[in-house]
Amino acid sequence: MKNPDGIWYTPVTGIWQTVWLEPVSKKHIEEVHTTPDIDQSTISFEVAAAGTTYGDVVEVSILDGNKTLATTKAAVGEPIVMAVPDAKLWSPESPFLYDTKITLLDHGKTQDAVEGYFAMRKISKKRDDKGIMRMQLNNKDYFQFGPLDQGWWPDGLYTAPTDEALKYDIVKTKEYGYNMIRKHVKVEPARWYTHCDRLGILVWQDMPNGDNSHDWQNRDYHKGNEFERSAQSEAIYRKEWKEIMDYLYSYPSIVIWVPFNESWGQFKTVEITDWTNEYDPSRLVNSASGGNFFQTGDILDLHHYPAPNMYLYDANRVNVIGEYGGIGLPLEGHLWKTGNNWGYVKFNNSKEVTDEYVAYAEKLKELVSAGFSGAIYTQTTDVEGEINGLMTYDRDIDKLDVKRVNKINTEVINALNE
Template structure:
């Protein structure tokens, strides 16, 4: 079925369109950029934690225009853009700045497969930065604000037979607005990077029945050996049943059913398998909505039995725990940027590469730094066994934090509109990522960047999701709230504050830089917190920091984050170059060092 549906997508394009696209600019690119096929861009199912058998991918070449804001749809378009790559990226084929004074218009045609007759058609966007308005056949079908989370609209009433026209308008003020934006700035340099505007994740269609599953929220409880699913469904009646079957290697091991819209409680087998970085076991699930004795909707999902918590050890130190056992969490700061796709990895193979190399390097955790990734990234972390600390992307118009003069001891004065938007987007991020087993810690603020009402935000986050740990302000203005005190120190590790009531962690350190000629973003502006000229020098410094860190682990650190996975633009602090073509240090020696750190609390 999937091949048929993809052919329907391909049929909307003609072969000459390939000639209308090529990567923009002449900067470095990954090897995966050469594998881009405009007729088959990111063809993998975009939401594997809730998968249906039928769908249609709308990625590919669209018409686009950049026009002055608040204008009508342009009569003519500027050219073709390769969706879902941001306008500013090379892989979009455009490579242009947009700015707060302009808007991006997108348009393409699509047809609905005849086999979807009498179905409701849902239009999905993985993520669009930042304010989105959508029309189908000139009928407004919806709007959304937020640059990092998925959204969807039922477009059935706007459809017509044959060809349909999808039109999308996007406005993104980058650093001229109050919205969360992470490291995007209009004048990139240092730790600040190129803007990402417009569509940057997969756009797709999905047919559903009148009653269908909208979302699932999966909560494991290893202490009670129970798995609970809260299922949100459209047009659900009290008599409708939600049925969940849990299986291992195709064999059913547990089952649960509920009516009246209640959560499904599933008692897991006595020999339940727990998820961990050493053994990332995932149970398969099928979730069915049954109405009048008929399964009107089914989705495939998965779950893991695992628990994140803290515990005071025999020396009185509060430690992070996984599955009720002390575990030193150690991983890189992962920015998630690409020289050719910016926010968007060129292929799924590229997307998983950074995670796999993190595992190969001997880490057991990733701090996803002020960015949210596509759903498939988190599924790969689940499968490969990587704990994720998930940052909230920083935002608001505040020159102090953009200039890194942020340790003021006071919090940002946000407008009421800014505060409300932060809370809305933070809730949406937690909602869409809640069911991924890999997520172990929520990080609402980084280094006081846009930091406000920290105790309130930390307490809300913990109350909204008590199954995860909360790191209230990684390296920021510190308050006695949440589960951790998080220090940043460059270049070497240091413990200059200590909290006896919470876990103490080193949220950033390192930044050992090295320029690799032929693999840099710009020839002249490259920088690192410290810089060396050879791989051996970098590894020697890394090993020195590791020995210092081991002593600090004995003194009380329970986690650490090394800066960073890859170079990003002019920042050359990566263990890999920005184009992922060079690993800067000996991989086996790096793994041996990191293994010893991750095992430092083993008994």
């Protein structure tokens, strides 16, 4: 994109995530996957190690603060399942994390040791007493509401200036009264997800879209032939999507995978969705945010600007409004460029924008009872020439009245259980 404009931003390439080198012993731990099961009160560990030989052992300890709750050992490569009686469940309201210490032993001698954490939480779906399919958190109906977060910065584009800056956007999201973030077509550094786990915010994780868009149909289920990628393009997608899921698997804040968005590079939708569900059955799959829609996955995700609207409904899936809003307010002194700034609708001051936001939220409350179980407002911050953020691009100014937005957001979230 040689001339960034509107929703099209400056191209990003090169090394923009954290890079480090770490010395390890010949025998060392490579990866740890944790899978909670709150129904059975257990936590499962899969520990991958390199350079090991027969007889090597993995030792896992679970801690609550400084108190060791349980310790067990198993041969390298064997799955480990440990009981967590009277488990403290993780949620945005109470983001409790258990600490872990995992040690690789050779005849009782430590070869490597890593510290980590896990959470006891469950994401699922279930019909309510009206027959509407609802998302549940920890076996209770739970409305998920958050902003579209693209993770852009004026100075580093995809790279945040500091770790504190990464954390700041999540803190502000919670101040606005949201309980979720949709991480839009970007994979963040590991620290961002750790902040989400510790602060308590649910995450919908997009696959960054590549290739071309083809025949976007977002008002009904897709008709006709799907886009066909080249063999090379398809192989790249499958490899990178698996790597993303492996990389992020053990972050409890992540509850939904989003393989496709608005038909960008969308191909073999049913096959990709089925693979994603099978590869990680512990989470829900939102197969095509904003279309193209197929009878697959756990969620039907509509996009409608500026006001939320339920123009399609699937009785067999969770229904959400995956993008709406985009209320624009250009603020002089905080613009990436002067003139020709873009929003789905534009207003002149904070009160006007907040009034419009509240009006949309009142409509959203009605749509919750009609069947919506989640909603995504566009967006966390301004991004270059797109000036529809809750905050300015430099994060200096809250463009909406935080207290009013927090109040109405809380009402939207609670509407599901009223």
